[in-house]
Amino acid sequence: MENVKISSVCGLCGGCKVAINSALDSLKSNGKATLFKEVVHNAAVNKMLESKGVKIKNDLSDLSSEDFVILRAHGETPATYKYLNEHNIKFKDCSCVNVQKIHECVANFSKTHTIILVGKYGKFSGKMHPEIEGTIGWCAHPPVLIEDEADLDKLKAIKRKKLYLIFQTTFNSDLADKLIEQISEIAEQNSCSLEINKSICLAQREINKSSRTLALNCDLMIVIGSNHSSNSVELYKALQPITKTIFFEDVSSWQSELKKHDVVLNKNIKIGITAGASVMKEELEILANQIRAEINKL
Numbered sequence: 010m011e012n013v014k015i016s017s018v019c020g021l022c023g024g025c026k027v028a029i030n031s032a033l034d035s036l037k038s039n040g041k042a043t044l045f046k047e048v049v050h051n052a053a054v055n056k057m058l059e060s061k062g063v064k065i066k067n068d069l070s071d072l073s074s075e076d077f078v079i080l081r082a083h084g085e086t087p088a089t090y091k092y093l094n095e096h097n098i099k100f101k102d103c104s105c106v107n108v109q110k111i112h113e114c115v116a117n118f119s120k121t122h123t124i125i126l127v128g129k130y131g132k133f134s135g136k137m138h139p140e141i142e143g144t145i146g147w148c149a150h151p152p153v154l155i156e157d158e159a160d161l162d163k164l165k166a167i168k169r170k171k172l173y174l175i176f177q178t179t180f181n182s183d184l185a186d187k188l189i190e191q192i193s194e195i196a197e198q199n200s201c202s203l204e205i206n207k208s209i210c211l212a213q214r215e216i217n218k219s220s221r222t223l224a225l226n227c228d229l230m231i232v233i234g235s236n237h238s239s240n241s242v243e244l245y246k247a248l249q250p251i252t253k254t255i256f257f258e259d260v261s262s263w264q265s266e267l268k269k270h271d272v273v274l275n276k277n278i279k280i281g282i283t284a285g286a287s288v289m290k291e292e293l294e295i296l297a298n299q300i301r302a303e304i305n306k307l
């Protein structure tokens with residue numbers, strides 16, 4: 010293996026690309042584009058869009074009929090669509106199809122079942138992931154929110170005998186499997202029926218798989234991403250047990266990051282580079298070339 014290798018599967022996922030391209034297309038055809046909240050948790054992508062003239066607005070009340078709004082991939086609550094329609098604000102819905110399917114499922118099943126929604130509801134970060142926020146909005150009754158095994162105690166209070174288990178698209182697949190096992194046992198003990206929808210995104214699973222394979226042959230893995238990006242954080246956690254792994258957002262700070270983690274480059278070092286579904290592959294290529302150039306000087 011060469012010194013520095015980028016994971017064979019990485020880069021922006023289909024859902025994020027649709028939202029970004031829609032914003033750029035709207036700039037061309039309408040002369041304007043306003044993203045309702047950041048399209049991905051990635052400063053470089055958001056800066057690129059703003060530099061081209063895309064506005065980013067974070068509150069519904071900041072939007073007006075002057076805007077052409079792009080709704081990002083994470084999905085919105087019904088209240089967002091209501092507001093846009095009531096205020097005659099034109100918009101393009103770029104909610105990812107995978108997230109839309111989850112909305113349909115919870116809207117239907119919540120009429121008859123208790124929804125168990127597994128994802129980053131803010132237990133550790135204090136901030137609910139926007140995808141969870143959007144999905145809750147489509148439930149006819151409040152779902153039971155689970156983020157880790159300790160939350161399973163909440164299931165004791167469930168009254169309905171029909172349960173429907175569903176996941177945030179970027180949730181950790183291994184933890185999801187553990188939770189499925191435990192929730193199935195609890196359902197059986199309480200004579201509840203349980204429908205399981207392991208709605209974890211394929212793009213996410215593929216990135217994890219190829220990054221893990223790469224990590225097996227590397228002395229160091231570098232994961233690029235934001236602390237707010239669920240899929241990047243999960244990827245970092247998945248690689249840590251395999252090899253030394255470091256995680257940072259700003260590609261240009263790579264030298265200080267290596268120093269901070271006591272990584273010294275040498276002619277034989279094997280470094281793998283990867284990122285979650287919210288990072289452009291171009292960023293990883295820039296980083297890989299800079300590290301290769303530094304190794305070549307040794």
Ligand code: SF4
Binds near residue numbers: 211212
């Ligand atoms: S990670 Fe998957 S579910 Fe999420 S936006 Fe991308 S393609 Fe859609």
